[in-house]
Amino acid sequence: xxxxxxxxxxxxxxxxxxxxxxxxxxxCSLIWDTDTRQAALVDAGGEIDRLLARVQHHELKLEKLLVxxxxxxxxxxxxxxxxxxxxxxxxxxxxxxxxxxxxxxxAAQFGFPPAKSFTPDRWLHHGDTVELGSLRLDVLHCPGHTxxxxxxxxxxxxxxxxxxxxxxxxxxxxxxxxxxxxxxIRSIRERLFALGDEVRFVPGHGPxxxxxxxxxxxxxxxxxxxx
Numbered sequence: 001x002x003x004x005x006x007x008x009x010x011x012x013x014x015x016x017x018x019x020x021x022x023x024x025x026x027x028c029s030l031i032w033d034t035d036t037r038q039a040a041l042v043d044a045g046g047e048i049d050r051l052l053a054r055v056q057h058h059e060l061k062l063e064k065l066l067v068x069x070x071x072x073x074x075x076x077x078x079x080x081x082x083x084x085x086x087x088x089x090x091x092x093x094x095x096x097x098x099x100x101x102x103x104x105x106x107a108a109q110f111g112f113p114p115a116k117s118f119t120p121d122r123w124l125h126h127g128d129t130v131e132l133g134s135l136r137l138d139v140l141h142c143p144g145h146t147x148x149x150x151x152x153x154x155x156x157x158x159x160x161x162x163x164x165x166x167x168x169x170x171x172x173x174x175x176x177x178x179x180x181x182x183x184x185i186r187s188i189r190e191r192l193f194a195l196g197d198e199v200r201f202v203p204g205h206g207p208x209x210x211x212x213x214x215x216x217x218x219x220x221x222x223x224x225x226x227x
Contacts, residue, residue, distance in 0.1 A: 013033075013034040013035070013157075014031060014032075014033065014034070014135050014154050014156070014157050014159065015031070015032050015034050015058075016029055016030065016031045016032075016159070016202070017029070017030045017054055017058070018030075018202055018208075019047075019050065019051060019054060020205075021045050021046045021047040021050065021051070022045050022046040022047065022073050022076070022112065023111075024045070024073035024205070025205060026043060026045040026046075026073040026074055026204055026205060027043070027202055027203065027204055027205060027206075028041060028042065028043050028044055028045055028051060029041070029042040029043065029161055029202055030042075030051070030054050030055065030058070030060075031132065031135075031161075032058065032060050032132070032133075033132055033133030033134055033135045035133060035134060036061075036133035036134065037058075037059065037060050037061055037133075038060070038061055038063045038132055038133035039055060039058075039060035039061060039062050039063060039132070040062070040063055040064045040065065040066050040132050041055075041062065041065050041066065041081070042066045042067075042068065042152065042161050042202075043066070043067060043068055043074040043075070043161075043163065043204065044065055044067075044075070044076075044077040044078050044081055045072070045073045045074045045075065045076055045077060046073070046076050046077050046112065046113065047077070048077050048080060048081060051077070051081075062085065062087060063087070063088075063132060063133075064087055064088045064089070064090055064132070065078050065081055065082055065087050065088070065089045065090070066090050066091050066130065066152060066161075067089060067090070067091040067092050067120065068091060068092055068149060068150055068151065068152070068161065068162070068163030068164075068204070069092045069096050069099070069145065069146045069148060069149040069150070069163050069164065070092060070096035070097070070098075070099030070100040070102075070103075070146060070148065071099060071106075071146065071164070071176075072103060072106040072107060072110060072112060072115065073204075074163060074164070074204060075099075075100060075103060075115075076103060076106075076107055076112050076113070076115035077115070078118060079103075079115065079116035079117065079118040080115075080116065082118065083116075088121040088122065089118060089120040089121050089122070090120060090121065090122045090124060090130055091120060091122075091123070091124040091130075091139075091150050091152075092120075092123070092124060092146075092148045092149060092150045093123060093124055093125060093141050093143075093147075093148035093149070093150055094123040094148060095143065095146075095147035095148035095178075096146050096147065096148030096149070097119070097148070098177075098178075099146060099148075100117050100118060100119075101117045102117075103115040103116065103117045103118075104116065104117060124139045124141075124150045125139065125141060126139060126140055126141035126150075126191075127139065130152060135154065136154075136155075137152045137153060137154050137161075138152070138153045138154075138155060139151070139152060139153075140152075140153060140187075140191045140192070141187075141191075142162075142165045142184075142187035142188070142191055142192065143180065143183045143184070143187060144165065144172065144174055144179065144180050144181065144182075144183040144184020144185070144186070144187050144188075145163070145164045145165055145172030145173060145174060145176070145179060145184055146164075146176065146178065146179065147178045147180070147183075149163055149164070149165060149172075149187075150163075151163065151165060151191070151192065153195060153199070158196070158198050158199045158200060159199070159200050159201070159202070160192070160195065160199055160200070160201040160202070160211075161201070161202050162192065162201045162202065162203055162204070163203070163204045164203070164204040164205070165184065165187060165188060165192065165203075166188050166192060166201065166203065166214060166218070166221070167203045167204075167205060167206050167209075168203065168206055168207050168208070168209040168213075168214070169209075169214075169217070169218055169219070170218070170220065171184060171185075171188065171218070171220045171221060172184060172204075185220075185221060188214075188221045189221060189223075192211055193211055193215050193221075193223075195211060196211065196212075197210065197211055197212025197215060198210065198211075198212060199211045199212075
């Protein structure tokens, strides 16, 4: 869990709790604007009651669902939450629609509770902005792990939600349908590392890290000229 508060402007700040869910221990992030108490779930992969309990614990108003990519462990609870509470879905990029369409089949195959496919209310593209209360998150299209993978970056707090693009000491798999190793490396080096070494990131699995640490030490994408 990462109950970190980061100032943005005035009394407003971004706060984030990280909740590992499902047998895959995927990091679902509950993020909110401390001023308006408006909240979103990033990658609601399952365990709906647990996610909602955290929303209630913090006395938040859940406004939307954000999805970095269409894999089961990151999106299996999205349709049910959207239908139950009338929540809009934003993301991923439309190139991941085929993965979202496979959610029912994938849930049965991997022993997940039944999952429904969905069509987001808003597909996200590189350069878009996601709004949550007074917070603004920039969208980066980072294909490779999946073709429609997006990353959400909150510049004022130097925090990014990167899904399965990069991890502490590793990178996302590219052996799934329409995965592409060259695209993934390009996404990391040209789009993520360009955000700056000080940016911390919440990966889809495992502990947080910084882009600088990965640029220096990650064996898959390290920069030999670093430092």
